[in-house]
Amino acid sequence: xxxxxxxxxxxxxxxxxxxxxxxxxxxxxxxxxxxxxISRSLPSPAWIxxxxxxxxxxxxxxxxxxxxxxxxxxxxxxxxxxxxxxxGKFTAFLYGWCFLFVINxxxxxxxxxxxxxxxxxxxxxxxxxxxxxxxxMILALAIVNHFGVRFGAALQNVATFxxxxxxxxxxxxxxxxxxxxxSTRATADPSFVRPDLVTGLVASAIAIFWAYEGWYQxxxxxxxxxxxxxxxxxxxxxxxxxLVAVYVGVNAVYLHVVPIDEMRSLHxxxxxxxxxxxxxxxxxxxxxxxxxxCLSVFGAANPNLLSSTRAIYAMAKDxxxxxxxxxxxxxxxxxxxxxxxxxxxxxxxxxxxxxxxDITDYVVFAALIFYGLTVAAVYVMRWRAxxxxxxxxxxxxxxxxxxxxxVVAFVDxxxxxxxxxxxxxxxxxxxxxxxxxxxxxxxxxxxxx
Numbered sequence: 001x002x003x004x005x006x007x008x009x010x011x012x013x014x015x016x017x018x019x020x021x022x023x024x025x026x027x028x029x030x031x032x033x034x035x036x037x038i039s040r041s042l043p044s045p046a047w048i049x050x051x052x053x054x055x056x057x058x059x060x061x062x063x064x065x066x067x068x069x070x071x072x073x074x075x076x077x078x079x080x081x082x083x084x085x086x087x088g089k090f091t092a093f094l095y096g097w098c099f100l101f102v103i104n105x106x107x108x109x110x111x112x113x114x115x116x117x118x119x120x121x122x123x124x125x126x127x128x129x130x131x132x133x134x135x136x137m138i139l140a141l142a143i144v145n146h147f148g149v150r151f152g153a154a155l156q157n158v159a160t161f162x163x164x165x166x167x168x169x170x171x172x173x174x175x176x177x178x179x180x181x182x183s184t185r186a187t188a189d190p191s192f193v194r195p196d197l198v199t200g201l202v203a204s205a206i207a208i209f210w211a212y213e214g215w216y217q218x219x220x221x222x223x224x225x226x227x228x229x230x231x232x233x234x235x236x237x238x239x240x241x242x243l244v245a246v247y248v249g250v251n252a253v254y255l256h257v258v259p260i261d262e263m264r265s266l267h268x269x270x271x272x273x274x275x276x277x278x279x280x281x282x283x284x285x286x287x288x289x290x291x292x293x294c295l296s297v298f299g300a301a302n303p304n305l306l307s308s309t310r311a312i313y314a315m316a317k318d319x320x321x322x323x324x325x326x327x328x329x330x331x332x333x334x335x336x337x338x339x340x341x342x343x344x345x346x347x348x349x350x351x352x353x354x355x356x357x358d359i360t361d362y363v364v365f366a367a368l369i370f371y372g373l374t375v376a377a378v379y380v381m382r383w384r385a386x387x388x389x390x391x392x393x394x395x396x397x398x399x400x401x402x403x404x405x406x407v408v409a410f411v412d413x414x415x416x417x418x419x420x421x422x423x424x425x426x427x428x429x430x431x432x433x434x435x436x437x438x439x440x441x442x443x444x445x446x447x448x449x
Contacts, residue, residue, distance in 0.1 A: 022239025028300025030211025159299025174253030
């Protein structure tokens with residue numbers, strides 16, 4: 001009897017899709033909902049421009065490292081595969097565990113909450129209806145990605161170009177058409193008290209790392225890139241450079257149209273982009289902002305099911321989660337069980353947690369731990385396999401990865417030290433620690449199986 005080979009993932013993604021996975025997977029809620037918190041944390045516009053640019057450069061340095069590792073291991077699993085090759089299955093499992101229950105699913109849940117809240121500004125609805133809208137977004141994305149990577153990539157391309165076009169219009173219009181009187185409307189809030197500089201920098205870093213969250217997702221789809229040795233590093237680097245340019249440019253417009261003293265006196269997170277659009281294109285145009293945010297978060301959530309679920313597929317290949325997760329749909333060539341399991345868990349987080357800010361804070365804390373470990377894997381692999389084929393070599397090695405590691409470690413340590421952010425960090429550590437007995441149990445069962 002001839003044994004039928006299991007279907008594999010299909011290589012169907014080109015360079016344009018690679019760039020849009022990076023850009024479209026990152027631009028979501030952060031550029032709209034985080035500038036208010038950042039303005040309250042830093043002393044001047046120069047500091048705001050600087051931290052957006054510097055942390056963008058930090059992510060670019062991380063992309064250099066991920067590109068080297070991605071071209072060394074052009075397989076499904078991305079960051080999970082890098083950690084497995086550098087440190088072994090234990091560290092890779094802990095990442096996969098945290099990825100499943102915090103990083104990936106938490107990102108989907110946070111974006112879905114932002115989607116529901118933004119939609120409620122267009123169609124008045126109750127809090128319960130917002131949860132339903134958030135759940136509908138998750139289900140819609142799961143269905144699209146169930147039916148094939150091409151459908152998910154096509155959705156990604158359309159959403160990304162639409163978002164970039166809208167943000168480009170805001171940036172250009174803000175400088176060309178904003179009402180001149182808007183620059184004189186600043187009124188300082190006498191009750192405002194800015195935190196000390198270090199605390200403010202860390203709070204801003206957490207917010208900005210959320211805005212950049214997802215830049216690392218492309219390597220998860222390496223097994224579906226037509227030419228991963230070329231398109232993976234180009235997609236990562238070009239994508240991150242576009243993100244830095246867009247974010248710095250849009251923040252420049254925000255501060256040009258809504259001066260910092262006035263910005264600090266605002267109350268709702270959405271008020272910064274709302275006032276910018278209102279003073280640039282008029283009140284009627286500002287009413288469309290909520291739809292723009294909906295489109296933005298919808299496109300940002302898509303790669304979490306298009307690309308990131310490939311880590312679950314890779315873990316199943318290694319026997320660290322049930323073998324059923326290796327199933328690839330015979331027609332659509334997608335890891336359907338992995339897609340739907342993440343969608344269901346994200347739905348649970350939406351129902352239980354509900355709060356956008358808390359979800360984003362603990363997602364960032366957990367993600368930074370593994371960002372640092374993954375970038376450090378470049379040093380490990382250079383030492384363990386100096387002669388290995390490296391189609392792309394980390395630019396600026398050994399300085400750029402060291403700088404990346406130092407920044408993310410500092411932010412996480414300070415997050416644990418700050419009473420205002422400690423709780424969310426401890427939740428992330430608690431979930432990470434819960435993976436230890438699970439790994440031990442699976443190893444024990446494997447030994448007796």
